Amino acid sequence: MSLSMDKLSVLYHDGLHSIQALDEVSIELKPGACLALIGESGSGKTTLGHACLGLLPQNASVEGRISLNGQQIDYSDETSLNQLRWNRLAMVFQNGAANFNPVYRIINQVAEPLIQRADIGQAEAMLIAAQALSELGLNHDECNRFPHQLSGGQIQRALLAMALILDPEVLILDEPTSGLDAVTKTIVADVIQKARSGNKTVLLITHDLEFAVHNSDTITMLYLGQIMETLPAEDLLTSPLHPFTLALSRSYPAMSTARDLGGIRGDAFYRTVHQHGRQEGEAYRHSHIQSPGSGHESSHAPPTGCLFQNRCTQALDRCRTEPVALELIGDHQVRCLRHGIVSILDLKQVEKSYGDVVALRPTDLTIKAGEVFSIVGETGSGKTTLAMTAAGAFKPDNGTRVFDGHDMDEWIRRDYKSLARQIGVIYQSPAESISHRFTVLEAVAEPLKIHGLCRNSEERLERVIRVLAHVHLSTDKAFLGRYPHELNMGALQRVSMARALILNPSLLIADEPTSSLDPSVQAKVLKLLLDLQIELGLSMLFVTHDIGLARKISDRLGVMLQGRLIEFGPASLVIDKPLHPYTRLLIDSVSGLSRKSFNSGSSRVEPGGCPFEHRCTRAKDVCKKKNPQMLERDHRSVACHFPWDRPR
Amino acid sequence: MTDSATHSAPRRLGLIITFGLAALAMIYLSYSLPRLLPGDFVTAMYSSSHVTLTAEQEAELRAYYTEEPGFGRYLVKLASLDWGYSYAFLTPVSALFFGALPWTLLLLGTAHVISMFVGFVTGVEAAWRRDSHLERSMVGGMTVLEGVPEISTGVILLVVFALHLGWFPAAGAETAYAEVSLLARLADVGHHLALPLATLVLAYFPGNFLLTRNSMVMVIKQSYITTARAKGLPARRIRYAHAARNALLPLVTRFGLRLAFMITGALVVERIHSYPGLGTLLYNAIQARDLPVIQAVVLASSLMVLTIILGLEMIYRIIDPRIEHAH
Numbered sequence: 001m002s003l004s005m006d007k008l009s010v011l012y013h014d015g016l017h018s019i020q021a022l023d024e025v026s027i028e029l030k031p032g033a034c035l036a037l038i039g040e041s042g043s044g045k046t047t048l049g050h051a052c053l054g055l056l057p058q059n060a061s062v063e064g065r066i067s068l069n070g071q072q073i074d075y076s077d078e079t080s081l082n083q084l085r086w087n088r089l090a091m092v093f094q095n096g097a098a099n100f101n102p103v104y105r106i107i108n109q110v111a112e113p114l115i116q117r118a119d120i121g122q123a124e125a126m127l128i129a130a131q132a133l134s135e136l137g138l139n140h141d142e143c144n145r146f147p148h149q150l151s152g153g154q155i156q157r158a159l160l161a162m163a164l165i166l167d168p169e170v171l172i173l174d175e176p177t178s179g180l181d182a183v184t185k186t187i188v189a190d191v192i193q194k195a196r197s198g199n200k201t202v203l204l205i206t207h208d209l210e211f212a213v214h215n216s217d218t219i220t221m222l223y224l225g226q227i228m229e230t231l232p233a234e235d236l237l238t239s240p241l242h243p244f245t246l247a248l249s250r251s252y253p254a255m256s257t258a259r260d261l262g263g264i265r266g267d268a269f270y271r272t273v274h275q276h277g278r279q280e281g282e283a284y285r286h287s288h289i290q291s292p293g294s295g296h297e298s299s300h301a302p303p304t305g306c307l308f309q310n311r312c313t314q315a316l317d318r319c320r321t322e323p324v325a326l327e328l329i330g331d332h333q334v335r336c337l338r339h340g341i342v343s344i345l346d347l348k349q350v351e352k353s354y355g356d357v358v359a360l361r362p363t364d365l366t367i368k369a370g371e372v373f374s375i376v377g378e379t380g381s382g383k384t385t386l387a388m389t390a391a392g393a394f395k396p397d398n399g400t401r402v403f404d405g406h407d408m409d410e411w412i413r414r415d416y417k418s419l420a421r422q423i424g425v426i427y428q429s430p431a432e433s434i435s436h437r438f439t440v441l442e443a444v445a446e447p448l449k450i451h452g453l454c455r456n457s458e459e460r461l462e463r464v465i466r467v468l469a470h471v472h473l474s475t476d477k478a479f480l481g482r483y484p485h486e487l488n489m490g491a492l493q494r495v496s497m498a499r500a501l502i503l504n505p506s507l508l509i510a511d512e513p514t515s516s517l518d519p520s521v522q523a524k525v526l527k528l529l530l531d532l533q534i535e536l537g538l539s540m541l542f543v544t545h546d547i548g549l550a551r552k553i554s555d556r557l558g559v560m561l562q563g564r565l566i567e568f569g570p571a572s573l574v575i576d577k578p579l580h581p582y583t584r585l586l587i588d589s590v591s592g593l594s595r596k597s598f599n600s601g602s603s604r605v606e607p608g609g610c611p612f613e614h615r616c617t618r619a620k621d622v623c624k625k626k627n628p629q630m631l632e633r634d635h636r637s638v639a640c641h642f643p644w645d646r647p648r
Numbered sequence: 649m650t651d652s653a654t655h656s657a658p659r660r661l662g663l664i665i666t667f668g669l670a671a672l673a674m675i676y677l678s679y680s681l682p683r684l685l686p687g688d689f690v691t692a693m694y695s696s697s698h699v700t701l702t703a704e705q706e707a708e709l710r711a712y713y714t715e716e717p718g719f720g721r722y723l724v725k726l727a728s729l730d731w732g733y734s735y736a737f738l739t740p741v742s743a744l745f746f747g748a749l750p751w752t753l754l755l756l757g758t759a760h761v762i763s764m765f766v767g768f769v770t771g772v773e774a775a776w777r778r779d780s781h782l783e784r785s786m787v788g789g790m791t792v793l794e795g796v797p798e799i800s801t802g803v804i805l806l807v808v809f810a811l812h813l814g815w816f817p818a819a820g821a822e823t824a825y826a827e828v829s830l831l832a833r834l835a836d837v838g839h840h841l842a843l844p845l846a847t848l849v850l851a852y853f854p855g856n857f858l859l860t861r862n863s864m865v866m867v868i869k870q871s872y873i874t875t876a877r878a879k880g881l882p883a884r885r886i887r888y889a890h891a892a893r894n895a896l897l898p899l900v901t902r903f904g905l906r907l908a909f910m911i912t913g914a915l916v917v918e919r920i921h922s923y924p925g926l927g928t929l930l931y932n933a934i935q936a937r938d939l940p941v942i943q944a945v946v947l948a949s950s951l952m953v954l955t956i957i958l959g960l961e962m963i964y965r966i967i968d969p970r971i972e973h974a975h
Contacts, residue, residue: 053878058779078883085880093878098871101890102970113879146969162879 003029003052003089003170003201008064010047010056010225020271021047023225024064029170034192034202036212036233038248039222040264045205046094048222049172052203053089054081068170086113090168094175094205096155100147107133107143110162117166132161136187153184160191171195174205189215209252213237221245224271224307227326230333238570238635241332241340243312243370250555258551258572259372265535266311306337313370313537314342342405344369344507344539345390350399352385359385361563362399364630367507367539372530374542374550374571376586377560383543384428384511386560390541391425391509392416404506417451424500426510430492434484434499441480444468444498451503467498472528490521497529501536508533511543526553547586551575559583562611569636579633579643582612610641618642667958671951678947679722682939689713689735689937713939726947732940736933741944744929751821752925755841755918756910759848764903766849767856772892774857775864787861790854798851802920805843816843819922844921848913852906859902863895870894897968904960908953 010022021044029035037045050056052066054075065072068088075081093099100109111129114120120128133143136157142150150158156176163171176188185208192215195202206212212219213233221229221244229242237254240246250262306324309315319337326335334340345367352360359382367373367390375383388394389401392412401408403419411419427433434443444464454460465475471494473479484492493513500508510529514522530553533540544550550557551571558568559582567580578584610616613623620642628641688710713735717725725732731741774783810818817823821840822833867873868891876890906913915927922928926945933941965972 050874055874055878082880082882085878087880091878093871093875095871099875101872101876101894103893103968112881116881116885117879148970 002031002069003027003203004067004070005048005052006065006067008048008051008062008066010044010051010063011061012057013059013061017272021060021225022051023271025222025225025227026064027220027227029201029203031199031201032196033218034196034204034216036204036206036216036219037222038207038209038212038219038236040207040248042224043222044225045222046174047225049091049174049203049205052170052172053085053091086117086163086166086168088168089170089172090163090166091172092156092159092163092174092176094178096152096159096179097147097150099159100155102147105144105146106138106150106158110143110158110165113162113166129161129165132165133158136161136191152179153181153187156180156184157187160188164191164195168200170201170203172203172205175207176204177206177208177211185211209236209249210254210256221248226307226335227333228308228335230326232331235332238573241329241334242308242336243314243341244308246341246370247311247313256572256576258575259554260530260552262530262534264311265313265537271307306335311537313539314338314344341368341370343367343402344404345541346402347386347390347396348400348402350386350389350396350401352382352389352394352396359563360389360396363564365390365558365565367541368556369506369539370537371555372533372540372542372553374544374554374557375560375565376544376547376550376557378545378586381560382563383545383560385563386565387509387511387541387543391423392419393425421451421503422506424503424505424508426493426496426500426508426513428512429516430489430496431484431516433496434492436484439481439483440468440473440487440495443484443495444502447499447503453503463502464498467502470501470532471495471498473498488521489517490525493517493521493525494528497525497532501532504536505538507539507541509541509543512545513542514549515544515546522549529553547575547590559586564611564639565637566612566640567636567638569634569638573634573636577634577644579636579638580612580640581616581618581644584644585615610639663958663961667954671954674950674954675723675726675947676719678943678950679719682942682946685934685937685942687937689939691937731944734933734938734941736936736938736941741940744941745926745944745948748924748926748929751923752910752914752918752927754837755844755848755923755925756907756914758841759845759852760903760906762845763849763852764856764899767853768860768892768896768899771857771860772864772887772895775861775868775895776887776891778865778868783861787858790857793850794854794858796850798847799916799920801850802844802847802917805847806920809843816840818843821924840923844917844923847917847920851917856899856902860892860895860899863898864891867891867894894968897964900963900967901960904956904963908956910949910952 005025005027007024007026008022009020009024012019012021025044025048027035027037027048037048039045047056047060051062054073056062062075066075067073068084073081073084100106107126107129110133111122111125114125114128115122118125130140130143134140138154138157138161142154147155160176171192173188173192177185180188189211192202192204202216204212204216213236216233219231219233219236220227221231221242223244228244229240231240231245236245237249237252237256240249244264247262247264250257250259251264253261305318305320305322306312306315309319312319316338322337324335324337326333327339328334329340332340343366345365347363347365349362349364350360351358351362361382363386365373365386375386377383385394389396392401392403392408395409395412403411403422408419438446441461441464444467445460448454448460448463454463461480464480468475468479473491473494484495487495493516497513500510513529514525517525526549529540532538542550542553547557554571556568557571557574558565559574559580560566561582567574567578567583574583575587578587608627609625610619610623610628613619616623622641626641628639630637630639631643633643729742731745733739734741734744737744770786774786777783806818809815817840822837823840828836873886873891876886881890910926914923914925915931917923918925918927919931926949929941930945932938933945
């Protein structure tokens with residue numbers, strides 16, 4: 001049976017304020033399909049489920065249509081609606097035990113629809129209910145308990161049994177796995193699987209991203225009542241297109257991600273619609289988003305533009321004002337003015353030599369907005385050269401550089417300073433990168449001076465203090481007057497972070513920012529850096545030789561060898577299932593595994609051949625003669641003639 | 649559920665022991681407290697009469713009526729169901745007590761059952777129609793009515809319907825010395841009952857309404873009501889089997905406590921309407937310092953409180969299974 005929603009909007013009225021819970025949501029569910037609805041709390045997921053069953057409270061007004069098998073459901077007709085409920089549309093509600101009446105035994109509540117709706121006698125209904133419950137693993141004794149006597153997992157099974165008791169055509173599951181352990185989750189997964197093979201339609205409302213990926217075929221991302229992206233389930237964790245999808249997947253503790261939890265910058269908001277005066281009509285209505293509890297004082301910025309823009313990592317000015325509709329990009333539906341996640345930096349075939357020393361061979365590098373990209377490689381592999389080329393500090397001999405959609409070389413020629421404001425750099429050695437004649441205040445304020453900003457010294461001081469507070473440094477007069485040699489390494493590196501951030505860059509390039517720090521200081525500085533990356537919505541290029549460190553901080557990771565990126569892709573994939581033999585060597589070296597399978601040797605390069613050829617045990621003749629091209633495989637790029645097909 | 653069975657047996661025993669001790673304390677209080685009343689039977693009886701006692705007679709009488717039987721003898725007499733003779737009426741106390749009890753039971757029992765039933769149903773229905781004009785005006789009206797004490801409703805009803813309009817008798821429980829058929833007698837009793845009953849129903853019903861309505865409003869918000877709606881159950885089943893069933897507990901508590909304080913509750917109304925129940929009996933006995941009667945009424949009412957509370961304990965477990973497993 002198919003369930004479809006057509007431009008479904010739900011408003012909750014509360015005096016003159018109304019909360020927009022759903023905004024023109026259109027969803028189509030085919031028989032045997034499972035659609036997962038994902039979003040933060042307050043995004044309208046549960047409202048949508050309740051709307052399907054006509055369970056919204058009286059202060060809700062609904063627009064749009066919900067159809068079952070192409071036939072629109074009439075929610076004003078309580079009698080026919082009651083015929084539909086549970087018989088054809090059933091729901092597993094969230095919050096477990098609260099959904100059972102505390103004064104009746106579980107089995108009575110499971111049998112109740114049979115008795116009341118299907119006209120089955122008491123005794124027979126109890127038998128059927130017991131059978132249904134035992135199929136989900138509740139024994140006779142447990143069936144006869146009261147709701148408060150069951151564990152969370154048992155309650156969830158009972159809820160599932162109760163929803164399935166009349167064999168409905170559409171099953172709506174609202175957070176069926178929250179609070180459940182991984183093993184009990186498999187029972188829910190089995191129920192979904194069985195329902196789908198029985199040609200039922202399943203709507204899975206969840207914030208359990210991995211569960212959604214494994215149990216649904218399509219995923220719809222909901223944000224403040226709007227669909228932000230609809231995508232095939234398997235793309236959720238690997239190749240989302242909307243910044244919200246990326247940010248949410250980064251907040252989820254998936255087994256497959258190595259990076260520390262990120263979260264989404266800023267706070268979720270309510271969407272309220274004001275009704276000025278009692279008159280009906282659009283002229284008197286305007287809506288805005290406000291943070292919970294802020295009451296009337298919130299800004300009256302009309303959200304004609306994107307709802308996510310205040311938390312987005314790639315928002316432009318026009319994102320705030322221009323309305324944006326869903327568009328089809330590949331097999332994703334995306335609501336983004338910028339057509340999905342953009343690349344903030346795009347280097348194509350850049351090359352660089354210092355005299356006859358070749359530092360960079362033709363290499364591509366793309367950094368997406370809001371991500372942390374790490375470059376890992378051994379000393380002399382060209383990491384710093386690549387980073388400085390990306391920063392605009394070095395001019396490549398060949399190749400093109402595009403920053404935020406504009407040609408970088410032309411930009412540099414025309415107005416280097418305005419480009420430099422966009423890119424902050426943290427250098428390898430903080431002690432050397434800060435002049436020892438500058439106080440902290442002077443060092444941090446220098447970029448402002450150079451760019452001619454904040455000519456008023458009080459204003460400048462205020463800005464310095466703000467950025468120092470960002471990096472958790474003291475902001476008192478004594479500290480501002482300190483000289484670099486008076487500070488420890490950790491504080492010094494934070495000063496250089498503050499200096500890099502003071503111009504509000506959109507891209508931060510950090511070249512081995514923690515290599516001179518001891519582990520405890522390194523941990524603190526890195527945590528801070530990542531927090532700032534999230535909160536300020538920065539994109540980051542992180543250069544390090546430490547692959548263990550890169551694993552903890554990066555969304556994507558690239559491995560460099562002999563002036564070329566030889567493998568890059570999602571950090572977890574590159575590290576868990578390396579495709580390039582050199583990547584494997586790197587990882588094995590870190591984990592102290594045997595390196596027997598690799599020949600030791602100098603890092604000399606045969607012109608024209610693969611740079612790893614002489615150390616590689618898998619090398620064939622072709623590796624000597626031909627430098628491998630980049631292959632796209634398993635969500636990443638690898639430059640190898642014989643990549644590991646079946647990773648370890 | 650073997651675990652709960654093994655748990656509850658000693659708990660029930662403990663409960664009974666507790667109540668037994670409480671009953672013993674009550675018996676002692678019913679013995680000692682009435683003795684603390686200022687004045688005595690002799691003063692009360694003869695101060696207003698035409699008989700003038702000599703000092704000697706008075707001393708003799710006083711010695712007789714204030715004789716201390718001792719708590720031990722009191723207990724023995726209680727156990728042998730000998731409640732003694734009333735000083736004032738010169739009849740066995742038990743005869744007086746059991747003569748008045750049926751009237752009180754009839755008046756108070758009917759009043760409680762009616763006010764509970766009507767209050768419950770109107771409360772449930774009002775809560776279901778929350779925020780409608782009907783519900784709002786009902787809540788307002790009932791709040792006002794709840795604030796009016798039964799003493800004033802009683803007097804107003806008496807003045808209007810008995811004295812002014814003359815529709816109902818102003819006193820008594822039945823017409824004295826009337827030799828009529830059973831049916832006519834029932835009608836006569838009903839006729840006498842109407843005004844005191846109306847007074848009590850008006851006094852008790854608003855509270856029951858408000859209590860039910862409030863707990864229903866809370867229950868209706870619960871998730872399991874949404875579940876019941878989603879299951880497509882008939883509206884009346886959702887309202888009563890699911891919602892009202894859970895809103896019942898506070899009302900049962902109130903019902904029980906009201907029943908327990910039946911005698912004191914009846915005192916005012918029985919006095920106003922001169923209804924020959926336990927309240928009137930107690931009132932007269934206190935006026936006459938008729939110690940044996942006071943003792944009997946006080947004891948009976950306190951034991952009734954205990955019994956009903958014990959009964960409530962048992963009923964709670966049936967109404968709300970969570971209580972059985974609460975620790």
